[in-house]
Amino acid sequence: QLRLRSALRPLSSAPSSSTPPPPATPSFLSDERIEVNPAEHNRWLQMVPACAAGVGIGTYASVPAVLGPFVCRAQGVVAQAPTDFAMSDLLPVATMMPLVAGVAAATLASRSEAMGHRRLAFVCSVTYPAAVYGLSAAAVQAHSLPAFAVGYSLLGGLGFFCGYPQLPPFMTRWFPDRRGLAVSIYMCSFGSGMLFAVPVLQRLLAHFREAPTRLGSIDEVALRLGDGGQRLAMVDGTEREVVVATARDLVESGFGSSGLSEGVFLLGTGSNGVCESMVAMGGCVFGLMQFAAWGYRLPAGGVYQPPEAAAPAADAASSEQPSAATVQGDAPIALSLEAAMRTPNLYLLFAGSVGVCMAGLPFVQLGKFM
Numbered sequence: 530q531l532r533l534r535s536a537l538r539p540l541s542s543a544p545s546s547s548t549p550p551p552p553a554t555p556s557f558l559s560d561e562r563i564e565v566n567p568a569e570h571n572r573w574l575q576m577v578p579a580c581a582a583g584v585g586i587g588t589y590a591s592v593p594a595v596l597g598p599f600v601c602r603a604q605g606v607v608a609q610a611p612t613d614f615a616m617s618d619l620l621p622v623a624t625m626m627p628l629v630a631g632v633a634a635a636t637l638a639s640r641s642e643a644m645g646h647r648r649l650a651f652v653c654s655v656t657y658p659a660a661v662y663g664l665s666a667a668a669v670q671a672h673s674l675p676a677f678a679v680g681y682s683l684l685g686g687l688g689f690f691c692g693y694p695q696l697p698p699f700m701t702r703w704f705p706d707r708r709g710l711a712v713s714i715y716m717c718s719f720g721s722g723m724l725f726a727v728p729v730l731q732r733l734l735a736h737f738r739e740a741p742t743r744l745g746s747i748d749e750v751a752l753r754l755g756d757g758g759q760r761l762a763m764v765d766g767t768e769r770e771v772v773v774a775t776a777r778d779l780v781e782s783g784f785g786s787s788g789l790s791e792g793v794f795l796l797g798t799g800s801n802g803v804c805e806s807m808v809a810m811g812g813c814v815f816g817l818m819q820f821a822a823w824g825y826r827l828p829a830g831g832v833y834q835p836p837e838a839a840a841p842a843a844d845a846a847s848s849e850q851p852s853a854a855t856v857q858g859d860a861p862i863a864l865s866l867e868a869a870m871r872t873p874n875l876y877l878l879f880a881g882s883v884g885v886c887m888a889g890l891p892f893v894q895l896g897k898f899m
Contacts, residue, residue, distance in 0.1 A: 558648040560827055567828040572703045576711070578824035579696055580718035582650070585817040586692050587722020589661060592681060592807070593623035594723070595730050598781055599803035603669045606741045606799045607774035607782045607789070611759045612672045622678045626661075627886060629686025634694050639866050646699055649691045650825055654818035657688030662811025666804040692818070693719070702828060706835045729813065733806035738783055741799030743792050747773055750793040762793060770796040 592600070601619060604610040641649065664680030697712045704711035744750050744762060752760050752771070762771045774782070776791045782801055828834075869875060 558645065558651055560645040560647050563647055563826050564829040565826045567830065567833045570826060570828075572828075572833055575700075575703050575824075575826060576714060578821035579700060579715050581817045581824075582653075582692055582696060582821035583715050583718030584722045584725050585814040585821070586653075586657065586689065587719040588726040588810070588814055589626060589685070589689060590723060591726035591730060591810070592661065592665060593620060595727055596803055596807065597623070599734065599783070599801050599806075600669050602782050602801055603803050604672055605772040605774075605794075605796065606801045607784055607794050608772040608778045610770075610772050610796060611757055614669070614672070614674060614677070618674055619677075622674065622682055625678070625682040626686040626689060629682055630689040630693065633687055633690035637690070638694075641695060646695060646827065647822070647825060649695050650818075650822040653688050653692035653695075654815065654822040655688075656684060657692060658811040658815040658818065660684035660688055662807045662814065666807035666811070669807070670804045699825070699827075702831070703833050705832055726810065730806055730810060733809050734783060734802045737800060737802030737805035737809075738787075739800045739802070740784060740787060740789050742795040743789070744771065744795055746790075746792040752793070760793075764795065772796055 597616070597619060601614050601616050602609050604613045660680050660683075664684065665677055668674075668676035668680050696715055700711040700715055701708045744764065750762050750771070752762050752773075755761050755770070759770050760773060761768050763769075771793050773793055774791055776785075779785050779787075779789055779791060864872075
């Protein structure tokens, strides 16, 4: 019994080891892995991944603004088919993505710092292009508006939140003395995303575009209306669905300079290239944002400390009266998130952002249709 009791004695009674436990290895996507010595790292190099991510995120308006007319002809190719998205249904869904991103920022802002910049950047680099371009292309191909709303607006908005609002705080960590310059350069790259997207998408559409089968002019083909309002024609003894395209339809669908004549076209043949272009564009954005996600570095001290400049010699007049910086001090005012949300500054910024979003972004997205 004595031997049994000694064998079952609690482990806590054993003498403790004096060797401290080894330090925990940081996870692969933790911010500790990208911390560098600010004195040995050129902080201006961090503008490159930040601007690359800004360009990629700034292409979000290209789907409704550039591809909208082609999305609404994805099935009919040269003209809108009954199964295609209606423009009145597509545009409200497409403009919901910034709202989802704003709601996510309002509810998850306090947890963003705990998640870490590298982890958020990686999630954005995968979720954003996959949702905005990949899943949206699959939804357009399947002509499912709910799937398009989930992919583009919901998941795309969450990916937008993981990238766009996280970069200004990142820039201020490297440029505490030049916040306005650093954030302005990033905003310029974000605003130039459409300048990058428009020519790329135009080239992709021209590359993937394939003319559908033309059955003849509207006077040569006998048509009848089906139960769902679709146009039907007899093709090789089988009744097939067709679309009728005018000269204006051919121009708006991108076939105006291809020598294609107006008439009756067989549904299910050809392609206007919109789904293929969305997938290819998603690959380009994915490459940009992956380059950015793995290129970020953080200052080891939390915030970069710029070297102190040599103080100029003070004259007699300035030495008599203390400066405002001496009286007030340079220490920043510490505000918690809850306290900051009760200040009038937040609501003034909110009102300004609402005005920009109401008067600016809709015109960027919908100007082509006007």
